[in-house]
Amino acid sequence: MTQEQYRQYPDEKGHFGPYGGRYVAETLMPALLELEAAFNRFVPDSEFQAELRVMLHTYAGRPTPLYCARRLSDKLGGAAIYLKREDLLHTGAHKINNTLGQALLAKKMGKTKIIAETGAGQHGVATATAAAYFGMECKVFMGVEDIRRQAPNVKRMELLGATVEPVASGTGTLKDAMNEAMRYWVSAIRDTFYVIGSVAGPHPYPTMVRVFQKIIGEEARAQVMETCGRLPDLLIACVGGGSNAMGLFYPFLNDDVAIMGVEAAGKGVETGKHAATLTAGTTGVLHGSKSYLLQDECGQIREAHSISAGLDYPGVGPEHALLKDLGRITYMSVKDDEALKAFETLCRVEGIIPALESSHAVYCAMTEAKKRSTEDIIMVNLSGRGDKDLGIVAGVDEIKAK
Amino acid sequence: MTRIEKTFDRLAAANEKALVGFITAGDPDTAKSFEIISSMIDNGVDVLELGVPFSDPTADGPVIQRSSARAIKSKMTLGKAKEMVGSIRKKYPDTPVIVFSYYNPIYAYGIENFYGDFVSAGADGVLVVDLPPEESDEMTGKWTGDPLPLIRLVAPTTPDDRMKHIADVSEGFIYMVSKTGVTGSAGLDAQESSGQVARLKQMTRLPVCVGFGISTPADVADMARVADGVVIGSAFERTIENNIEDPDLAGIIGRQTAGYKAATRM
Ligand SMILES: Cc1ncc(COP(=O)(O)O)c(C=O)c1O
Numbered sequence: 187m188t189q190e191q192y193r194q195y196p197d198e199k200g201h202f203g204p205y206g207g208r209y210v211a212e213t214l215m216p217a218l219l220e221l222e223a224a225f226n227r228f229v230p231d232s233e234f235q236a237e238l239r240v241m242l243h244t245y246a247g248r249p250t251p252l253y254c255a256r257r258l259s260d261k262l263g264g265a266a267i268y269l270k271r272e273d274l275l276h277t278g279a280h281k282i283n284n285t286l287g288q289a290l291l292a293k294k295m296g297k298t299k300i301i302a303e304t305g306a307g308q309h310g311v312a313t314a315t316a317a318a319y320f321g322m323e324c325k326v327f328m329g330v331e332d333i334r335r336q337a338p339n340v341k342r343m344e345l346l347g348a349t350v351e352p353v354a355s356g357t358g359t360l361k362d363a364m365n366e367a368m369r370y371w372v373s374a375i376r377d378t379f380y381v382i383g384s385v386a387g388p389h390p391y392p393t394m395v396r397v398f399q400k401i402i403g404e405e406a407r408a409q410v411m412e413t414c415g416r417l418p419d420l421l422i423a424c425v426g427g428g429s430n431a432m433g434l435f436y437p438f439l440n441d442d443v444a445i446m447g448v449e450a451a452g453k454g455v456e457t458g459k460h461a462a463t464l465t466a467g468t469t470g471v472l473h474g475s476k477s478y479l480l481q482d483e484c485g486q487i488r489e490a491h492s493i494s495a496g497l498d499y500p501g502v503g504p505e506h507a508l509l510k511d512l513g514r515i516t517y518m519s520v521k522d523d524e525a526l527k528a529f530e531t532l533c534r535v536e537g538i539i540p541a542l543e544s545s546h547a548v549y550c551a552m553t554e555a556k557k558r559s560t561e562d563i564i565m566v567n568l569s570g571r572g573d574k575d576l577g578i579v580a581g582v583d584e585i586k587a588k
Numbered sequence: 589m590t591r592i593e594k595t596f597d598r599l600a601a602a603n604e605k606a607l608v609g610f611i612t613a614g615d616p617d618t619a620k621s622f623e624i625i626s627s628m629i630d631n632g633v634d635v636l637e638l639g640v641p642f643s644d645p646t647a648d649g650p651v652i653q654r655s656s657a658r659a660i661k662s663k664m665t666l667g668k669a670k671e672m673v674g675s676i677r678k679k680y681p682d683t684p685v686i687v688f689s690y691y692n693p694i695y696a697y698g699i700e701n702f703y704g705d706f707v708s709a710g711a712d713g714v715l716v717v718d719l720p721p722e723e724s725d726e727m728t729g730k731w732t733g734d735p736l737p738l739i740r741l742v743a744p745t746t747p748d749d750r751m752k753h754i755a756d757v758s759e760g761f762i763y764m765v766s767k768t769g770v771t772g773s774a775g776l777d778a779q780e781s782s783g784q785v786a787r788l789k790q791m792t793r794l795p796v797c798v799g800f801g802i803s804t805p806a807d808v809a810d811m812a813r814v815a816d817g818v819v820i821g822s823a824f825e826r827t828i829e830n831n832i833e834d835p836d837l838a839g840i841i842g843r844q845t846a847g848y849k850a851a852t853r854m
Contacts, residue, residue, distance in 0.1 A: 199722060207722070207723050208720060208722050208723060209691055209718045209719060209720075209723055210718055210720065211646070211647040211717050211718055211720075211741070211743070211765075212720055212740075212741040212742060212743045212745075212746060212754075212765065213647075213743035213744070213745050213765060213768055213769075214745075215720045215722070215743075215745075215746075215750075216743075216745045216746060216747060216750065217745065355650075355653060356643075356644070361644065365644050365645075365646050368646040369646055369647075369648075369649070369770045372647070372768060372769055372770055373768055373769040373770065373773065374768075375745055375768050376745075376768070469695075470692045470695055470696060471690075471691045471692045471695055471718070472644060472692060473644075473646070474718070479692075481692070481696065483696065484665045484666065484667075484693060484696055484697070485642070485692040485693035485694070485695060485696030485697065486642065486643040486660060486693070487643045487644050487692075
């Protein structure tokens with residue numbers, strides 16, 4: 187396969203090779219077709235792009251810096267590590283790139299109500315923020331377990347005027363929040379826009395979210411060319427549903443650059459308590475698209491586990507599934523305790539408190555840097571900041587102290 | 589003639605509409621589930637929709653979610669559902685059985701295996717909630733041999749041209765979703781649903797069955813006036829849930845069934 191072919195997906199029905207598609211109930215199909223038509227009509231339009239650019243610049247805080255983490259690199263004694271600072275965005279994560287884009291599209295479509303699912307709460311907060319910005323009504327579905335472990339974000343969403351709908355079914359995590367958001371959407375389909383938070387879900391969501399997130403990689407590419415005069419040797423990002431990763435990776439897919447996606451290994455892939463979908467999953471259909479899934483032999487979805495709510499999901503975006511099969515991206519996984527170690531290191535050495543999700547990518551970068559020469563450049567997507575995780579980290583410290 | 593065709597012909601001759609009963613296989617357990625199904629058919633269910641549970645039923649409301657969870661807990665699988673279809677076929681040679689599920693369990697079972705096993709067990713059709721016409725070729729395209737109709741759905745949101753296309757590719761009967769919502773949503777708007785049915789009836793000669801949110805004999809009577817069949821699902825599961833310890837659970841469901849069936853006689 188020639189390199190250019192990595193960016194030819196999806197086909198007109200939203201298939202990324204054997205993955206993707208639209209596996210949804212008939213009630214939702216007309217809404218997805220309407221959304222696809224609106225996406226194709228409005229988003230490429232220069233007026234839409236100009237409006238979005240202004241919002242991203244003056245409101246969200248783009249461009250984000252590309253920061254050379256010299257003390258971290260020196261400490262490890264290997265490749266230079268550059269951090270793409272999505273944690274510095276308004277609301278504290280890359281999620282806002284996508285929610286501003288989708289909310290602007292919702293406005294163009296004349297929708298006045300938006301809903302979202304959330305795991306870590308970052309996408310929920312970013313959606314609530316976009317809703318406040320546009321004066322829309324907002325409802326966010328969040329699992330009860332995530333409400334417990336990401337409490338600060340629940341308060342933030344409420345302050346922003348959103349209603350947080352607790353979801354107690356299943357494991358009370360991201361998967362269940364998405365189930366419930368889809369159920370609600372069916373009943374409110376005529377006036378409600380569903381803002382999906384990752385490159386998952388039925389077509390056109392995986393493509394649309396990637397289109398709104400690829401600004402991360404476009405900026406990073408220009409920035410590294412400017413500061414280093416060349417492309418990086420390796421890109422690293424964490425993968426929950428896969429949006430911050432696709433955002434960074436997409437503009438580099440046809441370049442001679444190694445790419446690694448980092449999944450959550452939880453307590454260890456061998457223990458079964460993990461969220462390493464691409465590493466240990468099999469093909470199936472969940473939440474409207476075909477991709478890799480954590481499931482049993484009868485096709486029942488398995489519980490995922492990760493210390494980080496944003497990675498605690500038994501599925502993954504279909505484009506990642508394809509890029510794995512094509513061998514373009516290498517996927518590996520990092521355990522809870524390893525992510526915590528990277529979290530602490532980045533706090534102490536660089537004065538940056540990363541999200542636990544992003545800490546998975548940082549850990550991978552730390553091990554890869556040691557293996558490489560000081561000439562090499564590794565670029566990491568620091569997808570979010572860790573303020574929301576202080577409770578979890580404090581809880582872990584308490585357990586350690588006992 | 590297929591069992592589905594014979595059933596609708598027989599009902600038309602008797603001036604009756606079809607009572608389509610949905611039940612989750614294996615709820616609360618395999619043995620009781622078979623008793624419940626027998627009681628439903630004995631008391632007037634004309635077409636059985638046998639639900640095979642999925643862990644993440646996004647088109648279903650709380651009642652069927654809980655029913656699915658009970659069935660998964662009792663270890664119901666497609667493999668066991670196939671045996672159940674076989675037993676139903678033996679006891680009730682004329683009652684059409686439609687296997688109902690989400691796509692993932694069928695995909696995991698293997699599309700060809702599913703077809704082979706369920707055709708030989710005596711199933712008359714399949715309904716896969718999350719497999720719209722855009723994706724269904726990947727399944728039915730692998731089914732060569734005896735027909736196993738894929739029962740298609742149309743919704744209140746389905747526009748005319750799309751409805752026409754679905755009607756054209758449909759086999760067996762067409763399932764008209766009566767409202768925008770998940771299963772078990774309360775409150776049937778009989779007038780609006782009747783309008784939807786009329787819209788679809790103009791586009792097809794296949795029988796049209798209406799479901800979602802139908803729970804009382806009065807609802808059944810309203811829909812039976814315009815449609816060829818009426819689907820009851822959550823209302824049966826709710827009865828199971830409320831009488832789960834009752835030794836006469838199958839009898840209770842039977843009496844409920846008879847009440848609905850009476851409302852289908854014109
Ligand atoms: C900071 C951060 N990074 C990463 C993720 C994972 O999502 P994705 O893989 O779509 O980037 C989340 C999700 O909540 C997040 O909050």
